[in-house]
Amino acid sequence: xxxxxxxxxxxxxxxxxxxxxxxxxxxxxxxxxxxxxxxxxxxxxxxxxxxxxxxxxxxxxxxxxxxxxxxxxxxxxxxxxxxxxxxxxxxxxxxxxxxxxxxxxxxxxxxxxxxxxxxxxxxxxxxxxxxxxxxxxxxxxxxxxxxxxxxxxxxxxxxxxxxxxxxxxxxxxxxxxxxxxxxxxxxxxxxxxxxxxxxxxxxxxxxxxxxxxxxxxxxxxxxxxxxx
Numbered sequence: 001x002x003x004x005x006x007x008x009x010x011x012x013x014x015x016x017x018x019x020x021x022x023x024x025x026x027x028x029x030x031x032x033x034x035x036x037x038x039x040x041x042x043x044x045x046x047x048x049x050x051x052x053x054x055x056x057x058x059x060x061x062x063x064x065x066x067x068x069x070x071x072x073x074x075x076x077x078x079x080x081x082x083x084x085x086x087x088x089x090x091x092x093x094x095x096x097x098x099x100x101x102x103x104x105x106x107x108x109x110x111x112x113x114x115x116x117x118x119x120x121x122x123x124x125x126x127x128x129x130x131x132x133x134x135x136x137x138x139x140x141x142x143x144x145x146x147x148x149x150x151x152x153x154x155x156x157x158x159x160x161x162x163x164x165x166x167x168x169x170x171x172x173x174x175x176x177x178x179x180x181x182x183x184x185x186x187x188x189x190x191x192x193x194x195x196x197x198x199x200x201x202x203x204x205x206x207x208x209x210x211x212x213x214x215x216x217x218x219x220x221x222x223x224x225x226x227x228x
Contacts, residue, residue: 001143001194005161006185006226007039008122009048011058012103018049021101025080026066027118042066043114043121045162048183056222062179063172065096065108065124065163069116073097076109087174098174106176124163128178129219132156135166138217141197161186181220191227 012018015038022028022040028047032039038049050058068076077097080086084099096110114120129135136146136156144158154168167178188194195213199205204216208224215223 001190001197002161002186002188002225003228004187005045005122005125006187006224007046007048007183008062008064008125009050009056009058009183009185010062010101010103010105010179011052011060012049013051014102015049015051017102022047022049025083026107042119045122046185047122050183056183057181059105059179059182059221061104061106061177062182063106063108063126063165063176064122064179065110066119067112067114067121067123068109068119069114070094070111072116072118073109073111089173098176105179106174108174122162124165125182125184126165126167126172126176126178127182127219127221128169128180129166130168131218132166132168135217135219138198138201139164139166141201142194179221181222183222183224185224185226187228188225189228191225194225 019038023030028040028042030038031041036051036053040047073095080099087098089096094111096108098106098108101107112123139158144160144164146156147159148157154170156166158164171177191211191213198215202215202217206214208214211227213225
């Protein structure tokens with residue numbers, strides 16, 4: 001139903017400080033700039049950095065993961081560890097490193113099957129939710145499939161256009177937290193089906209145009225879904 005992740009928006013306090021981290025430290029390409037927003041290219045997905053002067057706001061303390069080619073991992077580790085106190089986790093044969101941006105978002109760089117060079121996509125986003133079952137049911141209606149439930153019953157991992165983790169409030173790997181009021185953009189091949197699936201489950205749903213719907217879920221996350 002949802003075929004791709006178009007963007008992830010984060011809230012930042014100071015644009016130039018955030019720009020320095022993402023443009024210089026993580027080597028993302030700046031694609032657009034206004035007085036209140038920066039837009040970077042991260043492969044097929046945009047990363048949007050937004051000052052808190054309107055709605056929807058970007059996400060706060062959001063844990064999310066960038067894809068990097070497996071062969072680049074050691075180079076990234078060596079370079080970033082000169083400045084940052086990195087943490088590492090292994091998932092089967094893949095490794096991920098974790099660091100924090102200037103606004104407290106936990107940024108993961110993980111080995112994925114991508115071409116690169118450098119960061120090439122966002123493969124995971126973590127949302128904080130109040131009621132895990134309710135949130136998993138909603139995102140299941142959007143086509144995400146549950147693939148793992150945490151032993152503590154505080155998190156669910158779902159597969160879809162990217163990996164979506166739903167966390168009740170707690171600290172995860174690298175003391176990460178799920179994001180609050182996160183703004184996500186998705187693509188779909190059937191907008192009418194999306195609207196029909198969730199219209200009775202969400203706080204608000206607006207058809208912004210014939211091809212776009214803006215959804216606010218019960219936890220305050222905003223999903224903008226556009227039919228390609």
